[in-house]
């Protein structure tokens with residue numbers, strides 16, 4: 149994962165806390181058929197002879213071919229959980245131990261004013277990381293998705309959006325990076341001040357993303373299916389949510405993955421439904437999904453997720469403030485800098501945050517899985533759909549999104565922000581509202 153993604157990850161970690169979503173399937177980052185009109189091989193697979201699983205377990209049949217694809221895709225994703233992590237560490241170490249980071253800092257001094265020097269350094273650093281990561285990024289982000297029939301974009305269109313994301317990171321990323329170096333320079337307790345300062349910044353990002361950033365990539369509009377809209381608005385009414393906050397998004401523009409999520413804060417708070425889900429789910433299945441998102445909305449999971457993220461950031465930065473100085477003293481000759489408040493130390497901070505966020509995964513994901521279970525229970529209580537309907541919605545996520553419904557317990561424990569689909573299926577099947 150390119151380092152600009154790590155800066156983005158810290159931002160997003162704050163935002164993801166806000167955008168709790170139903171996409172357990174996304175755990176293995178996959179997608180499915182686009183709208184029925186574009187039924188491809190994948191759709192044909194899923195509609196043919198039932199797969200190996202016992203009839204009792206399966207509510208949405210999957211062909212043997214599709215099952216083979218799911219197994220291959222899940223295996224690849226599990227490998228990539230580790231490969232992606234080590235690629236980040238390798239690229240950051242390369243930038244650090246070759247002295248490239250120090251050289252970029254020196255080049256950036258042409259900007260003269262300190263703030264501009266930092267901004268230029270950040271831009272050079274993010275671009276250098278993007279280029280070093282590019283082959284891995286194209287492989288995982290484009291080629292694999294295309295191989296499994298999920299990619300709906302041409303390479304040029306995908307690259308265009310990717311570079312837009314890069315530009316946004318350089319423009320927005322200067323705020324936390326400037327804050328970080330400001331407090332590192334001013335106080336020994338920089339980790340505490342930065343954690344505190346990241347709360348208003350996180351709120352700013354969560355409020356901003358749905359109305360400023362996301363519309364740069366996709367179109368958000370009121371539900372086109374007026375009958376479905378009426379059903380969801382009356383459900384929202386029943387739940388005490390103002391209906392005007394339910395949108396559909398043309399997510400099939402990029403990928404045929406199925407998803408729905410809740411995001412935003414204050415007036416930008418909203419529930420978003422992917423067009424791919426509208427095209428492939430029945431009205432009752434969508435009601436269940438909406439009930440789930442409304443659960444996140446009403447149980448303030450956005451704020452709770454944010455609190456978890458801030459506690460993680462404070463803990464991670466406190467540990468970094470203890471562990472980084474001896475590392476700098478040890479390798480200052482190679483690094484080309486000898487103080488933490490030297491901008492060239494940024495890749496070293498990214499390495500520590502990457503390792504700590506990897507180690508903290510079971511805690512942050514455990515909190516997230518707890519909130520997901522609460523949202524599933526809320527969805528069963530409010531939507532009034534049967535356990536079988538809810539189970540079908542989950543099974544469809546597995547079939548369409550090639551998501552492993554039964555991951556290895558260690559993988560689920562460490563990496564899954566949602567409970568495994570099989571567990572969610574047995575919960576809704578046995579739940580009595």
Ligand SMILES: [Zn+2]
Pocket residue numbers: 168169170171440444520523
């Ligand atoms: Zn959710």
